[in-house]
Amino acid sequence: MRIELDCVAPPIWRRFSVPSNVELDQLHSIVQAVMGWGDQHAHQWVSVHHSTSNGPDRYIAREVIERDGYQxxxxxxxxxxxxxAVTGVGDYVRYEYNVRARWSHTLFLxxxxxxxxxxxxxxxxxxxxCPPEDSGGPVGYREFLNAQASTGLxxxxxxxxxxxxxxxxxxxALHRSPPVGSSLFEKFLRRLSVHSAPKLFAAVAKAELSGGYDNYFETMCEGATRQLLWLLNxxxxxGIVLTASGSLPPDLGASARDELDWDSEWTDAAGGSDSQLAVLVEVAKTLRLVRKLRGTLILTRLGASVLAYEGELWRHIVMTMPLGKGELAQEAGRILFLTLAAGLSESERSEVMIEGLTALGWSTTDGTLLGDDDWMWMVRGPLLYLRMIGAIVSNPLDQHVSADPEWGRRFARMVLSK
Known part of the structure; x- marks a missing residue:
C-alpha cells in the first residue's frame, strides 16, 4: 500500500506492506506509526467503493461508537x-485524522x-x-514552513x-498487548507518541500490560507487604518509643535482621538516613500508615485499619502507587513502574526515564537536559519502596542486565493496570 498526505506539496508519502486480514483499527495504528503522527486526535476512514443513500461508508473507532452510537x-x-475496504489493485480508501485541521490521506492498494x-x-x-502534530492542516503547515525556514529546527x-x-x-506489539483500557496509565500514554518517546513505547510493548498474574499473586502480595506488616505490628x-535523637531503638535493628533477613550493614545504623529501617519508616509515613507523636512512632487510623482486615494493606499499596504528590511525581512514577514491568536493566531504565520525562515537557530549572540525579529525585518515594522490598535490584556485575525478580515485574504490571 501507498499512503499520501492530501493537499501537500511536495508529496509526503509512505509505502508499506500489511497482511490482508488486518482490521482497520490496527491499520490506524500502523498508519500513525509509518507517517509519524502522535495519535492525539480523532480519526475515521471514508470508503470510495462502498456507500449508502447517505453517502460513502465511514469506519469509525469503537470508543466513538460507544459514546455516540452508530449512524x-x-x-x-x-x-x-x-x-x-479495498479489494483490487488501484482501489483506495481515505484516512482522515484531526478533522478540524483537515488532514486527509489517501491509501492506494x-x-x-x-x-x-x-x-x-x-x-x-x-x-x-510528517508535519508537526498541531501545525494547522495543509494551509497552516505551509505557513509553519515559511515561518521557521530560517531556524532549521x-x-x-x-x-x-x-x-x-x-x-x-x-x-x-502494542496492538497485541495494549495497556488496560480506561486505566490511568492508558490515559497517561495518550499524551505521548511512538515517535516522541520510542524507547518508552518499546518498553510498553515489552511490559505485556494485559497479561495475567497466574502463580505470582501470593508472591507479589508477600513481597509488597512483608516489611511494612512487620513495622506496623x-x-x-x-507504638515504638524513639531515642532522644528521634531515631528508632537499636534493638529494632536486631529484630529486623532476624525476622526480615536484612543485611546487617543496612540495619546497624538504625537511626541513620541510609539505613533500611529509616527507609521503611519513611515509606510507611508516605503511605500514611504511621506518624510520630511525642517521641513515639504510632499507627495512624489507616495503619490500624489495614492490620484489621486481611489483604487491605496489599490493596492500599496497589491503589496508592506510584507514591508522590503532584503531576510530575505521578508521571515519573508511572514511567518507573513501566521500566520494572518491562524488565529493563539499570541503564535502560535511566534512558527511558529521561526520554519519557523530556517528551512530556519536563526539564531542569535551568533548562538543561535531565540526568540520573534528576529523575531519581522525581521518583524518590516509589524508588525507595521498590528497592526496599526487592522488586528493583541492582546488578553489581552488569548494569546492562536486569536483576529484578519476575514477581516484581508482575507487581508493576498490576499497578499500571488500575
Whole structure:
C-alpha cells in the first residue's frame, strides 16, 4: 500500500506492506506509526467503493461508537478488514485524522502478494517528514514552513526508514498487548507518541500490560507487604518509643535482621538516613500508615485499619502507587513502574526515564537536559519502596542486565493496570 498526505506539496508519502486480514483499527495504528503522527486526535476512514443513500461508508473507532452510537453510514473500524475496504489493485480508501485541521490521506492498494506466508507489517519506503502534530492542516503547515525556514529546527525533508519501521514494530506489539483500557496509565500514554518517546513505547510493548498474574499473586502480595506488616505490628499498642535523637531503638535493628533477613550493614545504623529501617519508616509515613507523636512512632487510623482486615494493606499499596504528590511525581512514577514491568536493566531504565520525562515537557530549572540525579529525585518515594522490598535490584556485575525478580515485574504490571 501507498499512503499520501492530501493537499501537500511536495508529496509526503509512505509505502508499506500489511497482511490482508488486518482490521482497520490496527491499520490506524500502523498508519500513525509509518507517517509519524502522535495519535492525539480523532480519526475515521471514508470508503470510495462502498456507500449508502447517505453517502460513502465511514469506519469509525469503537470508543466513538460507544459514546455516540452508530449512524446509518457508519461501521466499526474493528469490524472491517483492509481486504474488505479495498479489494483490487488501484482501489483506495481515505484516512482522515484531526478533522478540524483537515488532514486527509489517501491509501492506494498497489500490489497483492498471494501464495506466501503472512508477514508482519513493514515500512518499505517514503519521503519527507510528517508535519508537526498541531501545525494547522495543509494551509497552516505551509505557513509553519515559511515561518521557521530560517531556524532549521524542523527538517521537512527528513525521513528515516529504520525509525519508521521501529515505530511500526512497536505499534504491532502494542496492538497485541495494549495497556488496560480506561486505566490511568492508558490515559497517561495518550499524551505521548511512538515517535516522541520510542524507547518508552518499546518498553510498553515489552511490559505485556494485559497479561495475567497466574502463580505470582501470593508472591507479589508477600513481597509488597512483608516489611511494612512487620513495622506496623511492631508499632501495635503503644507504638515504638524513639531515642532522644528521634531515631528508632537499636534493638529494632536486631529484630529486623532476624525476622526480615536484612543485611546487617543496612540495619546497624538504625537511626541513620541510609539505613533500611529509616527507609521503611519513611515509606510507611508516605503511605500514611504511621506518624510520630511525642517521641513515639504510632499507627495512624489507616495503619490500624489495614492490620484489621486481611489483604487491605496489599490493596492500599496497589491503589496508592506510584507514591508522590503532584503531576510530575505521578508521571515519573508511572514511567518507573513501566521500566520494572518491562524488565529493563539499570541503564535502560535511566534512558527511558529521561526520554519519557523530556517528551512530556519536563526539564531542569535551568533548562538543561535531565540526568540520573534528576529523575531519581522525581521518583524518590516509589524508588525507595521498590528497592526496599526487592522488586528493583541492582546488578553489581552488569548494569546492562536486569536483576529484578519476575514477581516484581508482575507487581508493576498490576499497578499500571488500575
Amino acid at each position: 446509518e453510514d457508519e461501521f466499526g473500524e474493528d469490524e472491517v478488514r483492509i481486504d474488505e 498497489e500490489q497483492i502478494v498471494e501464495d506466501q506466508p503472512m508477514s508482519a507489517p513493514s515500512c518499505l519506503g517514503g519521503a519527507r517528514a 524542523f527538517d521537512p525533508e527528513r525521513f528515516v526508514l529504520t525509525v519508521s519501521n521501529a515505530a511500526v514494530t512497536t505499534s504491532v 511492631s508499632a501495635r499498642g503503644g
